[in-house]
Amino acid sequence: MTRTWKALQPYTLVTPQTLVFLLFLVFPILMILIVSFWDFNGYAMTPAFTLQNYIDIFTSQVSLKTYLNTFKYVILVWFFCLAIAFPVSYFLAFHVKNQKWQIILFLLCTVPFWTSNIIRMISWVPFLGKEGLVNQLLLGLNLVQEPVQWLLFSDFAVVLGMVHLYNFFMIGPIFNSLMRIDRNLITAAEDMGASGFQILKEVILPLASSGIAIGSIFVVTLVMGEFVTVRLMGGGQSASVGKLIATQIGSLQYPLAAANAVILLAVTLILVVGILRVVDIRKEL
Amino acid sequence: MAKISRRQIIRTGLAAGAAFAATRCASSSTTSSAPGTPGNPSASPEVNMGKSKDVTLRLIGTGVSQINDIRDKAIADLGFKFDMRALSTEENNQIAITQPGQYDIFDGEYFSLPLVVPSGNLKPVDTKKIRDFDKIAPFFTTGKFDGAKIEQAQGTSPIKVMYVTGEDSKEFSPTPTDWATLIPFQYNADTLGYRPDLTGKKIESWAELFDPAFKGKTAILDIPSIGIMDAAMVAEAAGLMKFVDKGNMTKEEIDQITDILKQKKQEGQFRAFWKTFDESVNLMTSGEVVLQSMWSPAVTAVKSKGLNCVYGPMKEGYRAWGGGLGLSKNLSGIQLDAAYEYINWILDGWVGAFLGRQGYYSAIPENARKFMKPEEWDFWYEGKPAATDMIDPFGKKLEPKGALRDGGSFKQRMGDVVVWNSTMKEQKYLLQKWNEFIAS
Numbered sequence: 162m163t164r165t166w167k168a169l170q171p172y173t174l175v176t177p178q179t180l181v182f183l184l185f186l187v188f189p190i191l192m193i194l195i196v197s198f199w200d201f202n203g204y205a206m207t208p209a210f211t212l213q214n215y216i217d218i219f220t221s222q223v224s225l226k227t228y229l230n231t232f233k234y235v236i237l238v239w240f241f242c243l244a245i246a247f248p249v250s251y252f253l254a255f256h257v258k259n260q261k262w263q264i265i266l267f268l269l270c271t272v273p274f275w276t277s278n279i280i281r282m283i284s285w286v287p288f289l290g291k292e293g294l295v296n297q298l299l300l301g302l303n304l305v306q307e308p309v310q311w312l313l314f315s316d317f318a319v320v321l322g323m324v325h326l327y328n329f330f331m332i333g334p335i336f337n338s339l340m341r342i343d344r345n346l347i348t349a350a351e352d353m354g355a356s357g358f359q360i361l362k363e364v365i366l367p368l369a370s371s372g373i374a375i376g377s378i379f380v381v382t383l384v385m386g387e388f389v390t391v392r393l394m395g396g397g398q399s400a401s402v403g404k405l406i407a408t409q410i411g412s413l414q415y416p417l418a419a420a421n422a423v424i425l426l427a428v429t430l431i432l433v434v435g436i437l438r439v440v441d442i443r444k445e446l
Numbered sequence: 447m448a449k450i451s452r453r454q455i456i457r458t459g460l461a462a463g464a465a466f467a468a469t470r471c472a473s474s475s476t477t478s479s480a481p482g483t484p485g486n487p488s489a490s491p492e493v494n495m496g497k498s499k500d501v502t503l504r505l506i507g508t509g510v511s512q513i514n515d516i517r518d519k520a521i522a523d524l525g526f527k528f529d530m531r532a533l534s535t536e537e538n539n540q541i542a543i544t545q546p547g548q549y550d551i552f553d554g555e556y557f558s559l560p561l562v563v564p565s566g567n568l569k570p571v572d573t574k575k576i577r578d579f580d581k582i583a584p585f586f587t588t589g590k591f592d593g594a595k596i597e598q599a600q601g602t603s604p605i606k607v608m609y610v611t612g613e614d615s616k617e618f619s620p621t622p623t624d625w626a627t628l629i630p631f632q633y634n635a636d637t638l639g640y641r642p643d644l645t646g647k648k649i650e651s652w653a654e655l656f657d658p659a660f661k662g663k664t665a666i667l668d669i670p671s672i673g674i675m676d677a678a679m680v681a682e683a684a685g686l687m688k689f690v691d692k693g694n695m696t697k698e699e700i701d702q703i704t705d706i707l708k709q710k711k712q713e714g715q716f717r718a719f720w721k722t723f724d725e726s727v728n729l730m731t732s733g734e735v736v737l738q739s740m741w742s743p744a745v746t747a748v749k750s751k752g753l754n755c756v757y758g759p760m761k762e763g764y765r766a767w768g769g770g771l772g773l774s775k776n777l778s779g780i781q782l783d784a785a786y787e788y789i790n791w792i793l794d795g796w797v798g799a800f801l802g803r804q805g806y807y808s809a810i811p812e813n814a815r816k817f818m819k820p821e822e823w824d825f826w827y828e829g830k831p832a833a834t835d836m837i838d839p840f841g842k843k844l845e846p847k848g849a850l851r852d853g854g855s856f857k858q859r860m861g862d863v864v865v866w867n868s869t870m871k872e873q874k875y876l877l878q879k880w881n882e883f884i885a886s
Contacts, residue, residue, distance in 0.1 A: 201874070217878075221882075222882070226885045227881075230885065286728065286734075290732050290734055292734075310662055310714075314717060314718045314734075392668075392721065393725075396665075396717065396718030397668040397718055397720060397721060398711065398716065398718060398719060398884070399884075400884050404884070405881055405885070408668075408670070408877065408880070408881055409877065409881075410536075411669075412536070412670060412873070412877050413536075413539065413543065414877060417874075
């Protein structure tokens with residue numbers, strides 16, 4: 162009896178998690194998949210099996226343009242997040258020797274998360290707007306004669322907003338992986354006569370790759386589904402796949418929105434698999 | 447797995463079977479039969495004596511009307527309870543269509559009806575039970591208004607969707623019947639709002655939205671079915687294209703108007719597109735935008751920040767919207783009686799006066815008048831100069847003494863409506879093209 166209980170124990174332990182996953186992740190995604198084949202008659206969706214939603218998406222110029230635009234955001238945001246996060250984490254991990262200060266400075270990086278997403282974005286308006294602080298400064302210094310328009314409601318603003326929002330998701334994992342690097346390895350490299358750059362390239366970067374990969378997964382998946390930042394910072398003029406889906410849901414076109422969601426999920430998964438192909442996270446953890 | 451005994455498997459199997467059977471039984475007992483069948487006897491007539499105290503009516507609607515002051519007054523006057531949910535126009539329609547069990551009263555707009563009514567979720571309102579039905583503004587009930595422009599207005603004009611053919615019908619009737627879809631209670635004529643201090647001149651035509659002088663300083667709505675109407679007004683006024691019916695565009699017309707919009711976007715005519723009320727207020731107060739499609743309370747909100755904002759009459763006319771109350775098909779017995787009582791109370795005038803002080807019109811202006819001060823009536827409905835400061839229902843000063851309402855009197859403003867908010871036959875195509883415009 163106790164033996165069988167022992168054998169069942171691990172299964173009992175995973176049951177709650179499995180149920181939660183099935184109920185709140187697998188089941189809804191299956192529903193979306195099913196609905197994406199349904200028909201829509203103007204005011205209600207009707208069970209059917211039609212490929213029309215997918216045909217519409219794959220034959221439309223809009224989808225291609227919107228995906229390209231979304232990829233543009235993904236690449237830019239990912240690049241700038243990495244460009245900011247790596248030096249920040251490096252500084253925290255290797256230059257701040259005092260552990261107390263390390264924790265304080267790390268917590269400082271989370272400050273943007275102390276207010277809601279929407280408020281963080283709206284507060285850019287008085288800063289970047291036509292009558293905003295930056296423009297007043299530029300006008301005051303006589304650097305420009307007319308207020309600069311592209312600071313707000315532009316691709317620049319969208320990327321800025323998202324880098325601001327998601328940078329921490331990159332800093333966290335990279336900082337974590339840098340902290341776990343055995344300091345003796347660096348000392349050894351120094352003893353062998355490696356220059357600072359060589360140490361960075363040959364020792365630190367390879368060992369930080371898992372952190373970079375995890376951070377990249379966070380940033381890429383978040384940006385792929387993003388629509389609030391795109392709407393508010395882009396002034397409604399920029400397109401992303403998330404925003405496309407939101408507009409379709411708003412107009413009750415559930416099956417079309419579901420089909421778009423399925424494709425978005427597939428594309429995002431491909432990107433994640435791609436990242437995992439490059440870096441074996443499991444091995445590094 | 448080999449360690450699991452045979453007995454264990456049998457026991458688990460039995461337990462699972464029992465659980466399965468139990469849930470099956472439980473669920474079968476809750477499946478609903480059609481009303482009137484033995485499985486679900488329809489409610490027999492009940493005597494309503496003081497029972498309405500226990501009634502709770504669940505309302506869904508847009509934020510415009512879901513105001514706590516109105517709810518509190520309704521509770522005090524009627525004695526039953528309310529559960530109100532403030533939603534966006536889109537969510538409101540979604541729930542009305544897909545979740546009929548979640549509401550008793552639908553507070554929605556007329557242009558939503560071509561989507562909501564065919565779902566069969568609304569119970570037609572018996573107009574004989576509406577005390578002052580005959581006094582409702584005639585463009586709702588008969589489509590007439592002293593021969594003014596509004597009688598020929600394009601779009602989902604309320605009269606087109608006001609009546610259904612019978613008590614259980616889902617079909618609109620072109621002529622008045624005893625069965626109404628919504629009982630109107632608030633509506634307005636919308637136009638462009640602008641900051642005269644920043645435009646430097648009076649704006650008198652929708653065409654000005656495309657004026658190169660305001661390049662990068664204009665905005666329109668990013669709600670396809672309303673934004674396209676404003677765009678159509680602008681394009682037609684600017685002489686860029688003509689429509690047979692702006693409220694029901696053909697595919698070719700949609701193609702043409704989106705091409706115009708795309709071109710203007712490329713030229714940098716628009717500063718932004720807004721989706722919510724607050725966004726339009728922010729755009730205007732921050733000076734990012736000087737001329738844009740706007741809703742009347744948003745203009746009021748800009749003014750209350752001490753900025754001058756005009757909701758000017760345009761020579762081409764107004765785009766109107768109208769909202770009303772509809773009944774859920776689930777209502778019966780005292781719930782239904784209570785719902786009728788509520789509708790009658792809404793029309794009685796107190797609410798009309800309350801909303802009137804914000805610039806909305808009441809379905810029965812003469813009833814609202816009973817609850818307004820003469821100088822308020824003169825300002826809001828007659829277009830006369832304010833004899834005293836105009837105060838909104840929340841105690842904020844809106845207009846100083848001597849001010850005039852933009853656009854004039856009720857007759858002038860509503861009479862000059864040329865198009866109503868619409869749901870078009872080509873809705874799906876419109877949406878596709880709108881997304882194309884946003885992505886361009």
